[in-house]
Amino acid sequence: SGKFFVGGNWKCNGTKDSISKLVSxxxxxxxxxxxxxxxxxxxxxxxxxxxxxxxxxxxSAQNVWIGKGGAYTGEISAEQLVDIGVQWVILGHSERRHIIGEDDEFIGKKAAYALSQNVKLIACIGELLEEREAGKTFDVCFKQMKAFADSISNWADVVIAYEPVWAIGTGKVATPEQAQEVHAAVRDWLKTNVSPEVASSTRIIYGGSVNAANCAELAKKEDIDGFLVGGASLKAPDFATIVNSVT
Ligand code: 13P
Known part of the structure; x- marks a missing residue:
C-alpha cells in the first residue's frame, strides 16, 4: 500500500571522497x-x-534533538534540518535504542517535535533475538508502535520501518514470510489503534540485511512496501537494484 519507499541508511560511514563518489x-x-x-x-x-x-x-537525517535548539551541546535541531533542506529523519533505530540507550519516551518526544516542524519520519521498530525466541515479537513491536502513535497526528508524514535487531548488519535477513507476518500484524495494529485509512495508506518497509540478491523475494510480499537498507546502500549498483525491486 502506498508508493514503494527505499531508504539508504549510511550510518556512521563515509568520507568526503567516498561520499562524493557514491553520490556521482x-x-x-x-x-x-x-x-x-x-x-x-x-x-x-x-x-x-x-x-x-x-x-x-x-x-534524511539519522537523528534529531527532542525540541527547539539552544544550549544542547552536540545536538542538531529540526529547525536546522529544515534550514538546509532535509525532509526526513530516522527515529527509533535499534542502534540508537540499544547502543545509545534511547527509550520510547525520548523517541516519542523527538517524533512529535520533528513532525511539528514538518520533518517526516522513518519510524523504526523491531525485536531483539531473545525477544523473538521468547515469543514476544508482536508485544515489543506494538509497544514501540504505541509510543510513536501517541506522538503522531499526521500519518501522511510517517513511514514505519520494521527492522528485527537480529537481522541488522548480520547477513541474517528475515525470510519473506517472517517479515510479512510482522508487517501484517503492524498494519492490523494500525487499523485497530489508529484507523483503517491509516492502516492501508501507511508504508511499512523492511530493514535488516537487505541486499541486491534477496530484495526481490521480499518485495513480492503484500505488506512489504519498501526497504531501509544499511550496508548495501553504500554500493550504488546494489542500492539501485533494491530500489528497482518494486513490484
Ligand atoms: P543492514 O542493511 O546493514 O543490515 O542495516 C539495516 C539497517 O539498520 C537500516 O537502518
Whole structure:
C-alpha cells in the first residue's frame, strides 16, 4: 500500500571522497520512477550530499534533538534540518535504542517535535533475538508502535520501518514470510489503534540485511512496501537494484 519507499541508511560511514563518489554513482543510476528514494548521510556530509544530488533522491537525517535548539551541546535541531533542506529523519533505530540507550519516551518526544516542524519520519521498530525466541515479537513491536502513535497526528508524514535487531548488519535477513507476518500484524495494529485509512495508506518497509540478491523475494510480499537498507546502500549498483525491486 502506498508508493514503494527505499531508504539508504549510511550510518556512521563515509568520507568526503567516498561520499562524493557514491553520490556521482547514484546520480548516474537508473531508478524506477514509481519509488520514493531517500538517503541518510551522517550529519556533517548532509549539505555536501544535498548540493551534489542531481535527481529526485531526498535526504534524511539519522537523528534529531527532542525540541527547539539552544544550549544542547552536540545536538542538531529540526529547525536546522529544515534550514538546509532535509525532509526526513530516522527515529527509533535499534542502534540508537540499544547502543545509545534511547527509550520510547525520548523517541516519542523527538517524533512529535520533528513532525511539528514538518520533518517526516522513518519510524523504526523491531525485536531483539531473545525477544523473538521468547515469543514476544508482536508485544515489543506494538509497544514501540504505541509510543510513536501517541506522538503522531499526521500519518501522511510517517513511514514505519520494521527492522528485527537480529537481522541488522548480520547477513541474517528475515525470510519473506517472517517479515510479512510482522508487517501484517503492524498494519492490523494500525487499523485497530489508529484507523483503517491509516492502516492501508501507511508504508511499512523492511530493514535488516537487505541486499541486491534477496530484495526481490521480499518485495513480492503484500505488506512489504519498501526497504531501509544499511550496508548495501553504500554500493550504488546494489542500492539501485533494491530500489528497482518494486513490484
Ligand atoms: P543492514 O542493511 O546493514 O543490515 O542495516 C539495516 C539497517 O539498520 C537500516 O537502518
Amino acid at each position: 554513482e547514484l546520480n548516474a543510476a537508473t531508478l524506477e520512477t514509481d519509488v520514493d528514494v531517500v538517503v541518510a548521510p551522517p550529519f556533517i556530509y548532509i549539505d555536501q550530499v544535498k548540493n551534489s544530488l542531481t535527481g529526485r533522491i531526498e535526504v
